[in-house]
Amino acid sequence: MKTPSQIAKIKAVLLYIMQSFDDGVDYIKLFKILYFAQQDHLVRYGKVIVDDSFRALKHGPVPTYTYKALQIAEGKPLAGDFDDFLRDISVKDKKVYTSAKPDLDYISGSNKKCLDASIEKYKDKDPYDLSDLSHDSAWREATERIIDDPQKNFITLIDIARAGNASEPMVDYIRQKQIVKNALS
Numbered sequence: 001m002k003t004p005s006q007i008a009k010i011k012a013v014l015l016y017i018m019q020s021f022d023d024g025v026d027y028i029k030l031f032k033i034l035y036f037a038q039q040d041h042l043v044r045y046g047k048v049i050v051d052d053s054f055r056a057l058k059h060g061p062v063p064t065y066t067y068k069a070l071q072i073a074e075g076k077p078l079a080g081d082f083d084d085f086l087r088d089i090s091v092k093d094k095k096v097y098t099s100a101k102p103d104l105d106y107i108s109g110s111n112k113k114c115l116d117a118s119i120e121k122y123k124d125k126d127p128y129d130l131s132d133l134s135h136d137s138a139w140r141e142a143t144e145r146i147i148d149d150p151q152k153n154f155i156t157l158i159d160i161a162r163a164g165n166a167s168e169p170m171v172d173y174i175r176q177k178q179i180v181k182n183a184l185s
Contacts, residue, residue, distance in 0.1 A: 002065060006051045008106055010066060011085050013050050013115065015102035020119050024097040027070065028059050028127035032134050035061045037118035039138075039164040041110065042157060046173040049111045054155040056142035060134030061155055070096060138163035 002010075017033050018025055034050070041049045054061040069082040073091040088100035107115070122130055138159035145152040157174055166174070 002051070007065075007085055008103065010050045010052050010063075011089075012102045012104070012106035013111070014066060014089075014096075015098060015100055016104075016107055016112075016115055017119060018096060018098050019102065020123055024092075024095040026127050027067075027094045027096065028131055029122070029125075030096055031062050031067070032060060032127070032130035033115075033118045033122050034063055034066070035134055035160075036122060037111075037114045039160050040114040040117060042161040042174060043164040043166040043170065044114065045110050046161075046170050046177065047110075048157065049114065054160070056139045056146065056153045056155055059128075059131040061139055061160075064154075136163040 013034065014030070017030060017037075035054060038049050038054075041047060050063070052063040052065045055064050055067075056062075068078055068080060069085050070089075070091050072078050072080065072082050073086045073089060073096075074094070088098050090097045125133075138155045141159050142153050142155045157178060158171055161171055161174055
């Protein structure tokens with residue numbers, strides 16, 4: 001379960017990405033910009049931008065919490081209270097719209113650096129080309145695990161970092177952070 005702070009951060013980051021799209025942004029492009037920014041941040045700093053787990057779906061990695069919220073905004077009858085998260089966000093035909101501005105108190109300088117780079121690099125790319133690009137080793141590992149157990153389609157942070165060519169010392173750092181986080185929860 002996400003904390004209010006984690007939810008506020010996810011929303012701030014989504015709004016930050018979305019402000020680069022005057023006419024809304026489709027799910028695939030939004031999710032891939034977020035995924036590649038998250039990967040870049042892991043590789044550079046050993047930390048996530050948002051605490052939203054990614055699942056391996058047909059069109060590549062999908063942020064789980066965010067996807068569920070947007071499906072609810074689209075009218076799917078799923079369980080969960082996403083009213084605050086979805087305030088000022090609308091979805092129509094798998095395209096996300098907002099006029100809200102992000103709360104920049106939730107976005108660090110390193111977050112901004114990776115988000116800006118991802119937005120700049122992928123903003124004008126075709127969503128399905130981004131989908132293909134996101135079928136990296138992390139996505140492939142998760143899709144292989146699905147064959148054995150359909151509930152194991154989560155993409156690990158270490159897999160994401162390795163797919164982004166993180167150094168082994170950085171992978172070890174991420175692993176240690178995950179061990180501590182799991183011990184505290």
